[in-house]
Amino acid sequence: MRPKTLTMILFCGAFALAACDRPDSPSQTVRDVSEARQDAREEMRDVRREADERRSTAAGEVARTEAEATFEVTKSRIEGEH
Numbered sequence: 205m206r207p208k209t210l211t212m213i214l215f216c217g218a219f220a221l222a223a224c225d226r227p228d229s230p231s232q233t234v235r236d237v238s239e240a241r242q243d244a245r246e247e248m249r250d251v252r253r254e255a256d257e258r259r260s261t262a263a264g265e266v267a268r269t270e271a272e273a274t275f276e277v278t279k280s281r282i283e284g285e286h
Contacts, residue, residue: 228236
């Protein structure tokens, strides 16, 4: 084998070994999954809170619009009667 080829093979082998990542231990995987679940719960809580706030705001806007419409209808009836 030529020295250049041998050097290239050794370099590629060393690079491949260095690039291999050791798998996490089972306890680390459990910790990671637990953290991911906690993050997901927190995010869902925040999303639900925001949805509740938006729903409440929308309900308030609907109530206000209905009240304004009722006022306008009543006002028109009164004006029509006089």
